[in-house]
Amino acid sequence: MDTPVVFVCSEKDFPKLERNIPQYQAYISGAITVIGKASLRQPCQRAGLAFIDEDALYPSLTYKAVEHILRMRAGDVSRTGWYFQQFLKMAFAFTCTEPYYLLWDADTIPLHRYEATERPVFDTKTEHHQAYFDTIQRLFPELRKEHDYSYISEHMLINSKIMREIVEQIEALQSVEGTSFFEKILYSVEPEELGKSGFSEYETYGTYTAHYYPQLYGQRDWTSLREENDWCNADVLSPRLKGWLAQRFDAVSFDSWRAVNRHKQKFMLRLSYFYGHDDALRLYVLYVRDRMEFLRQVGAKRFLKIVLFPWLLKE
Known part of the structure; x- marks a missing residue:
């Protein structure tokens, strides 16, 4: 068939x-x-x-x-x-x-x-x-x-x-x-x-x-990661990141019709500054899905630096 x-x-x-x-x-x-x-x-x-x-x-x-x-x-x-x-x-x-x-x-x-x-x-x-x-x-x-x-x-x-x-x-x-x-x-x-x-x-x-x-x-x-067009698209999913996502999800979706959330984008930019692109995406998924694990991996001091990082707070 x-x-x-x-x-x-x-x-x-x-x-x-x-x-x-x-x-x-x-x-x-x-x-x-x-x-x-x-x-x-x-x-x-x-x-x-x-x-x-x-x-x-x-x-x-x-x-x-x-x-x-x-x-x-x-x-x-x-x-x-x-x-x-x-x-x-x-x-x-x-x-x-x-x-x-x-x-x-x-x-x-x-x-x-x-x-x-x-x-x-x-x-x-x-x-x-x-x-x-x-x-x-x-x-x-x-x-x-x-x-x-x-x-x-x-x-x-x-x-x-x-x-x-x-x-x-x-x-x-x-x-x-x-x-x-x-x-x-x-x-x-x-x-x-x-x-x-x-x-x-x-x-x-x-x-x-x-x-x-x-x-x-x-x-x-079935477990899928949705609403993530706020922070990335298919072109930036490296093999390493896909492998990490595959441990947790069956699929990842990028809804083009959804409005982009500027606050999420800013947060992603801050994460990227400190961790680089792939790790920023990985940590962002944890931030959305498992806040305690995110805080465990990042630590309270680094989290405050990310939130208060001044350069990327500007429009």
């Missing part, structure tokens, strides 16, 4: 994806397919990647179609791309000729080999966002959150048949406005949630599959 590895990628994020291809190929088996704007076709071909035009993947599913509904229902189109990418991941099930396909977020770099097991698994985390489940219940009234973990883990192994089943069941709903699955999903999200985060394809697929196919997937914990 040659499971395709699918990235939904914007023009802005493609250079980052392209730089990280060696990392993906080293840790994930399967040919890479990129879904994106038509302008990415040639860059993908040059990089040896399969390409699918996002506007040709599924009937009536386009960026403008999603934007139109968001404008009508919420007056806020800022999350158009976020919803559109999720719908593209679902729609790929109708193109995929393999039993499974692996979705992988383009802003996430694996730190360990992603091993295919005889039984597929859900890699799970601990977050919870109630609006996702409110939408799920409007689409599938019989579904509830059945576990204390989340299916949102920056990647997911999808059973093509089950995803097609989900899409077809949504499109068969007579009680929800719209014709295509993406229209019905957007009309199932409360207007006040549309401009925020009102739907999750991962949470929906995981909840549906766990309910109707409870024996199909196993489950394992």
Whole structure:
């Protein structure tokens, strides 16, 4: 079984994806397919990647179609791309000729080999966002959150048949406005949630599959380092630092949509002055995740010097 590895990628994020291809190929088996704007076709071909035009993947599913509904229902189109990418991941099930396909977020770099097991698994985390489940219940009234973990883990192994089943069941709903699955999903999200985060394809697929196919997937914990675009990007992760991160995390993510925190950046600059780049990043992770261990390694006197360091306190 040659499971395709699918990235939904914007023009802005493609250079980052392209730089990280060696990392993906080293840790994930399967040919890479990129879904994106038509302008990415040639860059993908040059990089040896399969390409699918996002506007040709599924009937009536386009960026403008999603934007139109968001404008009508919420007056806020800022999350158009976020919803559109999720719908593209679902729609790929109708193109995929393999039993499974692996979705992988383009802003996430694996730190360990992603091993295919005889039984597929859900890699799970601990977050919870109630609006996702409110939408799920409007689409599938019989579904509830059945576990204390989340299916949102920056990647997911999808059973093509089950995803097609989900899409077809949504499109068969007579009680929800719209014709295509993406229209019905957007009309199932409360207007006040549309401009925020009102739907999750991962949470929906995981909840549906766990309910109707409870024996199909196993489950394992997944630990990733997120929100770290405040202090670095993939280009500055040296082999030494990757090795250190791999002892603690399964993956590291760089969310390009998140606002950069200037206070965190300043703190990183101070750490870099005293420790150099790699050790500064390592210590920053400890500072965020394990404050006591950070203080043990740095010491109280050095910590005060870092905090009070005058040159880098200026704007």
